[in-house]
Amino acid sequence: MPLDMRDRCEKCEQTLAMNGEAFICSYECTFCADCALAMVHTCPNCRGELVARPKRKVKGDV
Numbered sequence: 001m002p003l004d005m006r007d008r009c010e011k012c013e014q015t016l017a018m019n020g021e022a023f024i025c026s027y028e029c030t031f032c033a034d035c036a037l038a039m040v041h042t043c044p045n046c047r048g049e050l051v052a053r054p055k056r057k058v059k060g061d062v
């Protein structure tokens with residue numbers, strides 16, 4: 001798995017589905033949608049903006 005695709009929310013440690021909704025800042029801090037919303041889309045670590053992570057196409061998922 002590439003380093004830039006973390007599978008756990010850094011705040012609540014909820015597992016994030018690779019093809020599910022997740023938010024990431026420019027320093028690759030990764031959060032679930034619930035935490036991103038709760039933090040008003042601002043990363044608590046670097047104060048960067050959290051943007052929706054591009055969903056990855058899953059093999060066999062058409």
Ligand SMILES: [Zn+2]
Nearest residue numbers: 009012032035
């Ligand atoms: Zn979370």
Ligand SMILES: [Zn+2]
Nearest residue numbers: 025029043046
């Ligand atoms: Zn960050």
